[in-house]
Amino acid sequence: MIFKTLTLNNFRVFNGETTIELTPRKQGVFERPIILFGGLNGAGKTSILTAIRLALLGRRALGTVITKKDYQAYLNEQTNNAATKEDPNAEATIQLSFTHTHQGEHKLYKITRTWQAESEEKLTLTVNGVVDEALTNDQVQAFLHELVPPGIGDLFFFDGEKIAELAEDDTGTYLKEAVQKLLGIDIINRLNTDLDIYLKGLGAEAADKDTRKKIQAAEDEKRTITHDVEATRVKIDELGSILTDIKSKIANKEAEIQSQGGAWAETKEQEQAKINDLYELEKELTSKIRHELSGTLPMALAPNAMQGLIDRLSEDQKIKQAKAFGSELNQALPALQDKITANFDEQSSDIMATINSYFGQLTAEYGMASPELDISDSEFALIQAQFKEGQQSQRLLKELSTALEQVQDKLSSLSINIERAPDAADLKELYESLRALEKERDTVSKEYINELLKAKTLKTKELELAKRLEKFYAKLKNNHSADKAVHRVQQSQYVLDDFKTALTELRVTQLEELFVTAYRKLARKEDLKLSAKIDPQSFDVNLVDAQGALINRKSMSAGEKQIFAFAILEALGKLSGKVLPVVVDTPLGRLDSKHRDKLIKHYFPEASEQVILLSTDTEVDQDFYNAIEHQVSHAFEIEFNQATSCSTLREGYFWAELAKEAV
Template sequence: MIIKQLVLRNFRVFRGTHIIDLAPKKRERELHDRPIVLFGGLNGAGKTSILTAIRLALYGRLAFDQSSQQQDYINQLTSLIHNGVSQTQRPDDASIELIFTYNKGGKESEFTVTRSWKRGKKDKLSLLQDGAHLEELNYEQCQGFLNELIPHGIADLFFFDGEKIAELAEDETGNILRTAVRRLLGLDLISKLRNDLAIFTKRQYAKQLSTEQQKKIRVLEEQQNSLGFKAEEHMAALDEINAQIEFLTLQIIKFEGQLSAQGGAFALTKTQEEKKVDELVKDKERLEKALRHECDGTLPFALAPKTLYQLLTRIENEAEIKQTKSFEKELTSFLEQLKADMAFRSRETSIIATEAISDQLEMYMQAKPKGDLLFDISEREAGIIKYAIEQGSKSSWQRFDDYRSELTKVENMLEQSSANIARAPEDDQLLDIFNSLRKLDVKRIEQKNNYRFHIEEAKKFKQQQLDAAKQIQKFHDAERDQYGFVSSLKNAEETIGLLDSYTDVLTKARVKKLEANFEMAYRKLARKEDLKLSAHINPATFDVELVDENNIAINRKLLSAGEKQIYAIAILEALAKTSGRELPVIIDTPLGRLDSYHRDKLINHYFPYASHQVVLLSTDTEVDEKYFVDQLRDDISHAFEIKFNAFTKSSSISKGYFWELTKEIV
C-alpha cells in the first residue's frame, strides 16, 4: 500500500482545501529509494491532524473509540470542523479525501476514500476503485470493505504517535502488548468463521426437529433474546448511574475542599476537643493539688541542700555538746562527793588525788565540743528532721518533678486544643456546606444502591438467558444423538475441530516469528551498554516476558526511560513485520522522550528501513537541522512545513523544512 494523496477541507486547524502529496519519489539517476516524507511543525501547528485525518478517512468511528455511541461520534466529528476566527466565519462542513494504491489478489488498484460531514450530522462515505464508484456498497458495506482491506487492529501497528510509544513503554501489566499480539494473529477472523459454522450446525439440527420441538425452541430463543435485551437495558443504566456517582463524588470533593478551607476539619472535631479540654482541666487541677501537697511536706528541704547539710551538722554537734555537758555535770557531782569522802583521809593524799583527777578531767573535757545550744532539740526530733532531709525530701522532689512534667504536657495539650477550638468557625458559618454535603452523600448512597440493584438484575437476566440457551442446546444435542450426522454437519463439526488445531499451530508459528523479529529489531536499535533483551511470549495467554542474555526475566520497572522507548519501538517494528502487511508507517512526535544516543539509533537504523513509505510528523527539536542534513538527506523524498497563523487561527502547508539549508536540499 502507498498513500498517494491526502486532501483536507476545513479539517481542524486547516481552513479551506489543502492538497498534500504523500507518495515517495526517487531523484533522477538514483537507484535507492527515498521512503521518508517529512512534516515539520511546532506544537499546535497541526501535525497530529495529518495522522488523525488518515485514520478517520479509513476507519470512521473506530478511529476514536469503537464503544462510543452514535451521538458521541457525531459530536466528535463536529469538533473536527474548523472553528474559524469568529462565529460568523465558521464553516458548516468538512471532508477528508485519501487516495492510495493497494495490491489485492495480485492486482494493484487505486482507491479513493472520501468522508464528509456537517455540523451535528452523520458522516457520508464514498469509495472509488480505479476511478469507478462502488455504488453497490452502502455506508456500512463500504466501511466493512475498508476494514477488511486494512484491518483496524493491524493499522494500529503502522499508524501511531509518540504517546502510543510512551503508553506501550510504560505499560507494566503487558495488557497493551497482549491485545496487539491477539490482533496481529488474526484470531478474530478464525473465531468468526468458527461461530458461523456453529450457527450453521445449529440451524441444520433445528431442521431435523419436530414441529413441536421447533416451536419450543422458537419460544426459548425469543425468551433468550428478550432476557438479553433486558440485561442490556440494565447494563446501559449502569453506565448512566456510574456517571452520576462520579459526578456526585466530584461535588462532594468540591464541598469538602470548601469545608477544609473554612476550618471545617476543626469544626468536625470541635465537640471532641471540648470534651478533651474538660478532661485536661481536671487533670491540671489534680496535678496542681498534688504539687501543693508536696510543697506542704518535705519538698522545701530539697530546695536548700547546703544549708540543710549545715543544719544537720549543727544538730549533731549540739547532740555531742549536750552529752558532754551532761557528762561534765555528773562527773563534777561525783568529784564533789569524792572530795568529801577523802577529807577524812590523809590531807596530802587527798590533795594530790584531787588535783590529779581535776587535771585529767580538764584535759578530757578540752577534747569535747563546747558551745551554746541554739536548737536544743531532743534526739527523737533530730531523727525526724534527719529522715525528712536525707530521704523524705528526695522522694518528694522526684514526685514533684514527675507532677511538674506531666503538668507541662497537660498545659501544652490544653493550649493546642484551645487553639483548635478557636480555629473552628461557628456552626452557623458551615451549616450550608454541611447540609449540601449531607444531601450529596444521601444521593450518592441512593445511586450506589441503585447501581447494586441494576447489577443484580443484569446478573439475573443474564443467568436466565444462559439457562434458556442451555435448554435450546439440549434440544439440539438430543436430536444430534438421535439422528446422527449428515455429511454437511459432519464436515462442519470436523472443520470446527480443524480450526481449533489450526489456531494452535498458527499461534505458535506467529509467536516464534514475533520473538525472532523483536530480538532482531531490539539488537539493531539498542546501545551496547543497554540490556540484551529477548521476548518470550506465552502462546496460550499472550503474556510477554522480557529476558536478558542469561535468560533471566526482567522487570519492566527496572528499565531506564531510554530502554523502555527502544523496547516499545522494537516491539512495534516486530509486530509490523510479523503481520506480513506492506503498509506505510506514520509516526507523530517520534523522538520526544529519547536521549541523543537513542535518537541517533532511530534516525540511522529505524526510520529509513521501517517501511517503503514512512511519514514523520516532527518538531524542530526532534528531526533537527543536523539530522536532516547529515543523516536523513538521502532517505527523504520530500518535506513540508506546517505553520500556524495566530491571526487567522489556521495553518498552512508549504514545501520545505524549518531552515533555509534544508529547503535548498529539498
C-alpha cells in the first residue's frame, strides 16, 4: 500500500480544502521513502496522523470501546472552528487515496469520509475512479479493516504517546493483544466458541422435553442478563464520558479562578495573619538592635585601637606591679639581712649578694619605667569587660540584623501576595459555579459507581448461568459422546488448541529474532550483545545480557525504553506480513542525541517503502535533516496563523527548500 494523496476539508486546523501529495518521489533510480512534515507545537502535525487513522480505521481509531453517539460527537469536534462559525452546518471531509494490490490486482482506491453536525457520517469507496455505491458504510469499513486491521494499524500509524505507552508497559498487555491479533489467535478462540455452540445445539436436540425447557429458560435468562450487562456498559461509558467532561470543566474553572488571583484570595486571611506575626517579630528585633546599639557596642567598632589600648594598659599594670614589689622588697630586705647574719655568720654576705642580684634583675626591667596611663586596677578590669561585651554585642547585632532582613523580605513578599488577591466578592460567582460543578461531579460519580456495582452483580449472575448451562451441555455431550459429529468437533478443538500452542511458540521465536535484529540496529554500541526472551504466556519481553541475566526494564532510561518500544513496533510490523506506510508523529522528544541519531539513520529510512514523519524543528533539526536529506522525497512546513487559528502548507522544511527536480 502506498498513500497517494490526502485531502482535508474543514478538518481540525485546516479551513477549506487542502490537498497533500504523499507519493514518494525518486531521484533517478534511487527511492526516497520519507515525506517530512515540519511544524511547531499546535501547528497541525497531529491532524495529519489523525486524518490518516480516521480515514482507514473509522470508529476503531478511537479505541475498541466507543459508542456511536460519542463517535459522532468526536467527529463534530474535528470540524474546523472557523468553518462552523461561518456555517454551523459546515461539512467536513477526509479523503485518502492509495494504491494496493488486492486479490492479485493492483488498484487505486479512494476513501472519503464526510460528516456534518446534524447528520451521520457518510463513507464511500472509489476503485479505479468508480464509486461502489452498492456498499454500505459498514461494508466499506469491513473492507478497510481487511486491508488494515485495527490492531495492525497501531503498529504503523502512531505518535510519541503510543511509543511512551508501549515503553512503560511493564505488564506486557499491549504486546499480548498485538501478538494475538497478528497470529489470528482471536479467530481460533472464536472458532472454538462456535464449535461449543454447535455441540450445545446437538446435545439440546437429543435432550428430553424437561431438560430442553430448563436449558431454554436458562438461555433466555442469560440472554436478558447479557443484554442488561451491555446496556449497563453503555450507560457506564456515557457516565464516564460525562464525568470526564465535568472534570475538564472543573479544571478549566479552577484555572480561571487561578488566573484571576483565586489562589491568592484563598490564602489572603492566612497571609494577613502571618503579616501581623511578622510585624510583632520585626518590632521585637528592632528593639533588641536598639538595646545593643545603646550598650557597649561602640567599644568593638575600633578593634585595633581598643586592642592597642588594652596592651598598653597591661604594660602599665606590669610596671606598677614591679614598682610596688620593689618597694615592698626594699622594706623587707634589712630584716632579712639581720636574720641571715644571725644564722649564717660567715656566709651571710654571700647569701645577701645572691638575693640582691636575683631580685635586682626582676625589678630592673620595669624599675626605671613609668606608666603612661595611670589608671586603677578596677578601671582596667572594667575596660577589658566592656571590650569583650562589645565584641559579643557586635556578633549578636549581626544575627539580629540578618533575622530582621529576613522578616522584612517575608513582609514584602506577603504584602505583594495580598495586593494580588482580589476581593472575595469578585470571585463569588466563579466559586459558586465551581461548587456547582463539584456537586454535579459527585452526583455523577456516585451514579457511575452504582452502575459499576450493578454491572458487577449482573456479570456475576451471567457467569453463574453460564456455568449452569455448561453443566447441562456437558451432561448432554457425555450422553452423546459416541456421536460422530461430537467426536469430530472435539477432535477439531484438540487440534485447534495444539495448533494455537505451536503457532504461538513459532511466532514468539520469530518475534524474538526480529526484535533482537531491530533493537541491535537502534541501540548504542554497548548494548549490541543484548538478546531477548519473550514469555509465550504473558508475552512480556525481557532483555538478556551477554551472561544470560535478565535486565530490569524499570532501570532503563526513558530514551532506552523508547528505543525498546520502536524495536517492538518494527518487529511486530514485520511479523504481521503487512506492507503498509509508516506514519510517526513527534517521536523523538525523550531521546538523547545518540538514540536520535540511530533512529534518524537506521529506522525511518528503512521502516517502510513510504514513511511519513511529523516533526518539530527541535526533533529533526538541521543536523538530523542533513543526515537524512538524501532519503527525503519531499517536505512540507505547516504554518499556523494566529489571527485565523488555522494552518496552511508550503513545500519545504523550515530552513530548507527541497530540490524541485526530484520526481
